[in-house]
Amino acid sequence: MTCKFTNTCTIHNKNLTLFDELSDEEKKLVEENTLTVSYKKGETICKQGSFASNVMHIKEGLAKVYLESETNNLILKIAPKNSLIGMPSIYEGNNTAVYSVATYTESVVDLIDMKVFQQLLKTNAKFAFRALNIMNENIIQIYGRFFCISNKQLHGRIADILLCLKNRVYKSNTYEFAFSRSELAELTNMSTESVIRVMKNFKDDGLILQKDKTLEILNAEMLSKISNLG
Amino acid sequence: MTCKFTNTCTIHNKNLTLFDELSDEEKKLVEENTLTVSYKKGETICKQGSFASNVMHIKEGLAKVYLESETNNLILKIAPKNSLIGMPSIYEGNNTAVYSVATYTESVVDLIDMKVFQQLLKTNAKFAFRALNIMNENIIQIYGRFFCISNKQLHGRIADILLCLKNRVYKSNTYEFAFSRSELAELTNMSTESVIRVMKNFKDDGLILQKDKTLEILNAEMLSKISNLG
DNA sequence: ATAGAAAGCTGATGTAGATCAGTTTTCTAT
DNA sequence: ATAGAAAACTGATCTACATCAGCTTTCTAT
Numbered sequence: 001m002t003c004k005f006t007n008t009c010t011i012h013n014k015n016l017t018l019f020d021e022l023s024d025e026e027k028k029l030v031e032e033n034t035l036t037v038s039y040k041k042g043e044t045i046c047k048q049g050s051f052a053s054n055v056m057h058i059k060e061g062l063a064k065v066y067l068e069s070e071t072n073n074l075i076l077k078i079a080p081k082n083s084l085i086g087m088p089s090i091y092e093g094n095n096t097a098v099y100s101v102a103t104y105t106e107s108v109v110d111l112i113d114m115k116v117f118q119q120l121l122k123t124n125a126k127f128a129f130r131a132l133n134i135m136n137e138n139i140i141q142i143y144g145r146f147f148c149i150s151n152k153q154l155h156g157r158i159a160d161i162l163l164c165l166k167n168r169v170y171k172s173n174t175y176e177f178a179f180s181r182s183e184l185a186e187l188t189n190m191s192t193e194s195v196i197r198v199m200k201n202f203k204d205d206g207l208i209l210q211k212d213k214t215l216e217i218l219n220a221e222m223l224s225k226i227s228n229l230g
Numbered sequence: 231m232t233c234k235f236t237n238t239c240t241i242h243n244k245n246l247t248l249f250d251e252l253s254d255e256e257k258k259l260v261e262e263n264t265l266t267v268s269y270k271k272g273e274t275i276c277k278q279g280s281f282a283s284n285v286m287h288i289k290e291g292l293a294k295v296y297l298e299s300e301t302n303n304l305i306l307k308i309a310p311k312n313s314l315i316g317m318p319s320i321y322e323g324n325n326t327a328v329y330s331v332a333t334y335t336e337s338v339v340d341l342i343d344m345k346v347f348q349q350l351l352k353t354n355a356k357f358a359f360r361a362l363n364i365m366n367e368n369i370i371q372i373y374g375r376f377f378c379i380s381n382k383q384l385h386g387r388i389a390d391i392l393l394c395l396k397n398r399v400y401k402s403n404t405y406e407f408a409f410s411r412s413e414l415a416e417l418t419n420m421s422t423e424s425v426i427r428v429m430k431n432f433k434d435d436g437l438i439l440q441k442d443k444t445l446e447i448l449n450a451e452m453l454s455k456i457s458n459l460g
Numbered sequence: 461a462t463a464g465a466a467a468g469c470t471g472a473t474g475t476a477g478a479t480c481a482g483t484t485t486t487c488t489a490t
Numbered sequence: 491a492t493a494g495a496a497a498a499c500t501g502a503t504c505t506a507c508a509t510c511a512g513c514t515t516t517c518t519a520t
Contacts, residue, residue, distance in 0.1 A: 089366075122356060125358050128355050128361075132320065139369050142372070189380055197469090197470085200468095384476080424478075
């Protein structure tokens, strides 16, 4: 039996039921304090260290959540449609964003006022409980990614991310592959050249098929083995 | 300016004020559903995959929170006195522990019934909000650790953990060093031999002093530089 | 249409750190 | 006190990757 939490994708996103816990009045309050903004590919939605003025709900598109340092970025997670991000910035005495968020593709994002969001957390226990649930699913996702990046070697890491995209992000065997080799490299913490070599291997071995910008997973079982062996 | 979240220790634990949010009645309920248990060095408090029957509050001692796989353990965090652990297991549809917890030293732990804890979260918004706060501080801690382990090289990682022990765990320049070289290796995701070599370097360079089981940080500034440079 | 820039690709070289194979020191239990 | 085990240490070797350097293909903009 392999460990449950050693992959980037251990949990499958449910639909966002968080706001179902609100009363009509509360819903209205949220609506009145939400801005819906469209972003182009590659734009920054949220900058680490800036004032954390809102919680973000990705309505459409795909984004990365990442830590910045002088040398590297560390991608914490990929945020597909329906993700709620920005909650970790909520803690006693903090008012800055703990991470950056940027889009991979064109995206539509709801920016929910942080003060209103916090107020709801403080007054509506069911809402807060659901928020905690979402946070927990999130943290487990990141545990898996942590394990993957720090313990698996190159082939395992690429296999893992390809399966993650298939299972959690696109939920399809064939998907429009939004990542360049260097973006994949950033995502898996490896060099672009290594990504190219591994992807070539997978292609030559008939595990995947990439035509134009479409990627098809031909042998998910084998990729899964590779991912689990590390 | 270095990134704020690239070290294992970015946040300093406050005292556990979570239960202050409870009414006398609720406090009584918690007390009635809490077991206080003493553990010896090396004992398992919680086993990954088992039924998550309680939330744990470390009253005394030191523990590690870690993911298990066939090959490696990945230590997610060190839990000093006053840590509250086990919350991530709380999410829709899950009833198993997502990670294991084991003691480094003799420890005293409050085991709080999970159902009671969840009930409080669902009914007391202030309690839930505080719990979310604690989770968030936790997750940020783990982000820092994630960055550290996946991006820094050996010297940086050891420097980081030594500073973390000084600043967050023991809060003193001189502390009883509870870790063997192989435990340090597990903690930093490196081989025991490498830990020995790096510790030797630090000792020879006058950055640390280890006598019997006591470790003294002689040059925290230099260690900090090493940690930040990677 | 075509130049310039990305992105993709490939082989050669370099290196951080693991692994291996010991030796020495310290701890532990009778 | 002493044997046996664990921990600490050391040097030699090996290897998974990164890095480098250059080449080809694809994209993009005038």
